[in-house]
Amino acid sequence: MTEETQSQIERTLVLLKPDAMARGLAGQILARFETTALKVVGTKMKWMDAEFTRKHYADLEERLGSEVYNMTATFMQQGPVMALVLEGYDAIATVRKIVGSTYPDQAPAGTIRGDFSHMSRGASVAVGKAVANLVHASGNREEAAQEVDLWFAKDELFDYKTLAETYNC
Numbered sequence: 442m443t444e445e446t447q448s449q450i451e452r453t454l455v456l457l458k459p460d461a462m463a464r465g466l467a468g469q470i471l472a473r474f475e476t477t478a479l480k481v482v483g484t485k486m487k488w489m490d491a492e493f494t495r496k497h498y499a500d501l502e503e504r505l506g507s508e509v510y511n512m513t514a515t516f517m518q519q520g521p522v523m524a525l526v527l528e529g530y531d532a533i534a535t536v537r538k539i540v541g542s543t544y545p546d547q548a549p550a551g552t553i554r555g556d557f558s559h560m561s562r563g564a565s566v567a568v569g570k571a572v573a574n575l576v577h578a579s580g581n582r583e584e585a586a587q588e589v590d591l592w593f594a595k596d597e598l599f600d601y602k603t604l605a606e607t608y609n610c
C-alpha cells in the first residue's frame with residue numbers, strides 16, 4: 442500500500458440507534474458496511490444516559506436548538522445502541538454515503554436510511570419525536586477521532602487483516 446493510500450485509511454464511529462435495535466435490523470445494517478469492505482475494529486452495546494448523550498452530541502443543541510436536542514436525547518435513551526468502529530479507505534465519507542441523508546424521506550433508495558426508514562422530519566416532529574433514522578455516523582475526521590475516543594478505550598480496538606486486505610480487493 443502506498444503512503445498516500447495508507448493516509449486515507451480512516452476509523453469512524455457508527456451507532457445503530459435504538460430504533461434499529463428494536464426493529465432487529467442490526468445484522469442487515471452491519472452487512473451493508475461489511476460488503477463495502479469496511480472492517481469492524483470495535484463493537485459494544487450501551488444504554489446511553491443523559492450525561493453520556495450530552496458528551497456524544499456535544500454541539501447538537503448549539504447547532505439545531507434545544508427542542509431538537511431534547512427530542513434526540515430522549516430518543517437515544519429509549520433503548521440500547523450498538524456502537525461500531527469501522528475502518529477502511531475513506532471510511533468516514535463512505536459510511537455517510539451508505540447511511541444517506543439525515544431525513545429518511547430524502548435519503549435515496551439504496552442507502553440504509555432510504556431503504557429501512559421512511560418517516561419524514563415533519564411527521565416525526567408533529568408527534569414530538571426526533572427523526573428516527575436508525576444510524577449515527579461521524580461527520581468528519583475531527584468528529585470521528587473525538588467520538589471513537591469517547592466510546593472506546595484503546596484496548597477495545599483491534600488490528601487484524603481481512604481477506605480483502607490480503608488480496609487487495
Ligand code: ADP
Binds near residue numbers: 505562570576
Ligand atoms: P446526522 O445524524 O445525519 O449527522 P445531525 O447531526 O444534524 O444529523 O442530527 C443528529 C440527529 O438529531 C439526527 O440523526 C436526528 O435523529 C435528529 N434530528 C436532526 N434534526 C432534527 C429535526 N429537525 N427534528 C427532529 N430530529 C432531528
